[in-house]
Amino acid sequence: MSSPLASLSDLQLTLAELAQEFPFECELSLQPLISFWEQRIGQEDSLRGRLARLLQTELRQAPELYAPIRDLDVLQRHQELVEALMAVVFPPVFWDQEYAAALIPFQLRSFYSTPALSRNLMGPDGRLRGRLNVDKRTLVQFRLFNAYALVLGRVHGIHFPVDYPLIFTAPDPETELDRHFKIQFDGHFIEVEPVGPVPVLTDEVRARLQAGAPDLDTVAALIPPGSYRFRGFTVFRALDVTDQEVLSSLKRDLIDKESIVSNTRFEELQAKLRTLFRRPDLRLGLAAIQGDRVLSLNYGAKLDHSCIFADSVHEKIADYEGSIYMRASLERRPLFVEDLRSYPDRTAVEDGLLQSGVRNVVVAPLHYQEQTIGSMSLSSPKPGDLTTLQSPKLEEVLPLFSMAVKRSLDELHNRVQAFIKEKCTAIHPVVEWRFRQAVFGGLERQGAAPLAVPTEMEPIVFRDVHPLYAIADIRGSSTHRSWAIQADLLAQLGLAHDVLRAAHDERPLPILDQLSHRIEGHIANLEVSLRSGDEMAIIGFLRADIEALFDHLQTFGPGVSARIEAYRRAVDPRLGTVYAKRRDFEESVTLITDAVSAYIDLEEQAAQRMCPHYFEKQQTDGVDYTIYAGASVLEDGDFDPLYLKNLRLWQLMVACGIAVQADRLKDRLSVPLEVTNLILVQHSPLSIRFRFDEKRFDVDGAYNVRYEIIKKRIDKAVVRGTTERLTQPGKISLVYSHASEALEWRDYVDYLQTRGYLTSEVEDLELEELPGAQGLRALRVGINLGRDLDGRAALARFPGDVRVAPAS
Incomplete structure (x- = not known):
C-alpha cells in the first residue's frame, strides 16, 4: 500500500489566489494531534496508553514535529512516525474506501491523503480533479464564516453551525463518468491563538450572536483581520453522494417541459443515468403510448420541434406483439435481458435491437394512475452490463420519467384539442378519439410539428350506425305563443286608448280622437287574428305616435298623468312592451x-x-x-x-x-x-x-x-x-x-x-x-x-x- 505522504502537492485547484485574500495567518502544525496522544499517556494499563508512550519516545527523536511546519520535507523525513500519529484520524483499514486528507488550515493544500482520495480525486500532478458547485465568492464567504465560527466558539464560547452543502464533482478515473462528493471540513485539530489582546464582547453582542447565525459583515466587525492565528490542520473528508445528487438533478431536469424532447436535454438525461448506473455505454430509450401508436424517443433521434409527436418515431402497438416491451407492459414490471443474442423468444423488435448493437437491455413500463402510458429502456452493447442488481436505482427514476412522459402527452393532447375545438367546437366524448386520429393522421401526412397544424382535417364518417330519435314537444306551443302576443298587444293598446280618452276629455282636440280611432282599428283587427308583421307595426305605431306625446299630455291634468303612469307600469322597461302573458x-x-x-x-x-x-x-x-x-x-x-x-x-x-x-x-x-x-x-x-x-x-x-x-x-x-x-x-x-x-x-x-x-x-x-x-x-x-x-x-x-x- 502506498504511503499517504507519497503524493504531497499543492491542492489549491484554480483557487490559489484565495490564500492571499484570507485575513488570518495559518500555520501547519501537528501539535494539536500530538497533544491528543499526550493526553492518553496517563492511561497506564491501556493499550492506547502504551501506544501513546511509545509515540512520545519516538517524538523525542523528532523535536521539529512539535514546531510549525513550513517545509513539507520534514514530514517526509519522519514518514513512519507521522503515519502512526495520523492512524487515530485516518485508520489504515479504511484507506481504500475513505476519501480523506489533512489540509493546512483554511487552505486547499494537503500534506496527507488516503490512497482512495489520491487515486480517484487527484490527478498525476497531485491536484484535485473536478469542480465545486459554488463560485469563488461563495467559497470565500464559506471559508470566512468557518474561521469566524471557530474563533467565537474557541475564544468566546459562542457556537453557531456553518453548514453549506459543498459538492465536489470529479470524473471517475476508470469510466470517466462524473462522481459527486459532499465535502466536510473538521477543525478539531486546529488551535486558535489570539494575536494581541482579546476583545471583550458585550452581553448585548453575545445575545445577538447567540440568537441566530449573524451576517458576515457583523462578525467581521467584531474580529479584525490579523487578530488571530490558526495553527494545526483541517481534516478534509469527501462523502460519495453520487446517487443522491443525480436523482435530485434528474428531478430538476424532468420538471422542464422540454426535458425529453430536446437533443441537448435528452443527452444530459442519458449522461446522468450513465453516472447513476456507473455504465458509460448505457443508452436511454423512451416511448409513449398515444392511441394505437407508440411514439419512440431514442438516443440519437433528431429532436427539433420540442414535441413528443413530431420528434418521435411512430409505430403501431401491434408491431410490438410478443416483444419484451409488450411483456413488460402486460406484467407491469421491469424485464432484464442480460444477453439478447441468447434470448429465446426474440421477435423482430429484439432482432432490430441486436442489429443496432444492443446486447443487454432492461425495459420498464411507465405508469400514471395505474395506467400504462409508455416505457423506458436502458441498453448496453455489453452483455450483463445491466442486471437485476440495478433494480432499486431503476425503481427510483421510473416515477420521474413517467411524470415527464405524461406531461409531454398532456401538452400534445392540449394542442390537438385546441385545434379540434377551432375546427369543430365541442365534440361528444365518445367520438373524440376519431377527431384526434384525424389530426394525428394529418400531421403524419404533412410531416410537421403540431405547432404547424394541418389546414384541413380528413373526412370524419361513421358508417353503419343505428339512429335513435325522440322528441318531447309542447303541444300547440306556437298557438299559445300567438295568443300570448295577442293578449299583450291588446292590453297595451287598451292602456294607450285610456290615455287618449282621458286627454280628449280634458282638451277635446280632434287629433286625439283620430289617434283613438287608429287604436280602435288595431284592436278590432287583433281580436280577429294576429297576422305576420302585426306585432312590429303596432309597437312602432305606439312608440312613434302615442308614447312620444306622453310628456306633453301629462300637462293636461292629474287624470291624464295617472293613465300615463298606469301605461308605463304595465310596460316592461327592458323590452318597452307589455310582456305579461308572454312572460x-x-x-x-x-x-x-x-x-x-x-x-x-x-x-x-x-x-x-x-x-x-x-x-x-x-x-x-x-x-x-x-x-x-x-x-x-x-x-x-x-x-x-x-x-x-x-x-x-x-x-x-x-x-x-x-x-x-x-x-x-x-x-x-x-x-x-x-x-x-x-x-x-x-x-x-x-x-x-x-x-x-x-x-x-x-x-x-x-x-x-x-x-x-x-x-x-x-x-x-x-x-x-x-x-x-x-x-x-x-x-x-x-x-x-x-x-x-x-x-x-x-x-x-x-x-x-x-x-x-x-x-x-x-x-x-x-x-x-x-x-x-x-x-x-x-x-x-x-x-x-x-x-x-x-x-x-x-x-x-x-x-x-x-x-x-x-x-x-
Missing part, C-alpha cells in the same frame, strides 16, 4: 323544457355506462335528442346487438318518464301546457358525416336523407283520413316504416305494459303522407302517469325480463 308562457315553457332536459341528461348518463354512443340534444319549445350507436363510433369497435336492443327499450322507458315529469309540473305552470312524446323508429343503419362548415354531424348519402326529412316533419303528422294529430298528451307515438320494426317494438310495449309503465290500449295507425316521407305508420300507446318511472333502474334488468325480437 307567463315563456316561464311555463322553460319550466317544462328544463325539467325534461335534466331528466334526459340523468337517464343518458346511465345509458352511456351501459353502452357508449353518440348523443346530441336540442332544446326549444320542447326537447329532442338523437343517438347514433354502433361499432364504428367506438374506438375499440366493441359493439353487440344486445346493447342496441337495450337502448331501444331505454328510449321507450325514458319517454314514459318524460310524460310523468311533465304531468307533475302542471300545478306549477302559469299557462296550462301539455307535452307529447314521439319516437322515430329506424332499424336500417346509416352513415353520418361531420360537416366542418356547420360544425355538426349529418346523415351521409342521398338514401339516408329521407331519415332527416322525416325527423324534421314527423311532429306535424296526422292520422290518415282524419285531421287528428298523431302526437297526443299522455301517449307515446312510435313512427315506423316496416312491419319488422313494429314487431320488435310491440315486444317492448308488451313488457312495459306488464311492468305498469304503459296502459293496455295500443293503436296501430296509418299516417297521411308528408312531403318526402310516404308509407309511414305508427303505434300509439297510453302512459301510466301515476307510476314512478325510472329508466336507469330497469337497464340492469333488461334483457333478462323480456323476450325481444332479433335486431333488424
